[in-house]
Amino acid sequence: MSELHPTLVDVLTNTFKVPAVELRPEATMDDLEMDSLAVAELGVIVKETLGVEADADSAYKGATLGRISQFLTEATAATVDTAATQATAAGAR
Numbered sequence: 001m002s003e004l005h006p007t008l009v010d011v012l013t014n015t016f017k018v019p020a021v022e023l024r025p026e027a028t029m030d031d032l033e034m035d036s037l038a039v040a041e042l043g044v045i046v047k048e049t050l051g052v053e054a055d056a057d058s059a060y061k062g063a064t065l066g067r068i069s070q071f072l073t074e075a076t077a078a079t080v081d082t083a084a085t086q087a088t089a090a091g092a093r
Contacts, residue, residue: 004050005025007049025065027064043060051076
C-alpha cells in the first residue's frame with residue numbers, strides 16, 4: 001500500500017461518504033459507485049491537495065484504489081524531485 005492511500009481513503013470517506021469498509025486496495029471507482037462527475041471532482045481535490053494533475057478518465061476510471069494511491073505517490077515524488085532540481089539549478093546560476 002502506498003503512503004498516500006490513507007489520504008485517498010480520507011477524501012473518499014469524508015467528501016464522498018464512501019463507507020471505509022468498502023475502501024479496499026482492489027476496489028475500483030465503479031465498485032464504489034463513483035460516477036464520472038464524482039471522479040472528476042476527486043481529480044480536482046487531488047490537484048488542490050497534492051498538486052498532482054491527471055486526466056480523471058485515464059488516472060482514476062477503472063483503476064483500483066491501490067493503483068491510484070501508487071500513481072499519486074509516484075506523481076507527488078516526481079513533482080518534489082522536479083522542484084528540487086529546479087531549485088538546485090537556480091542556485092547554481
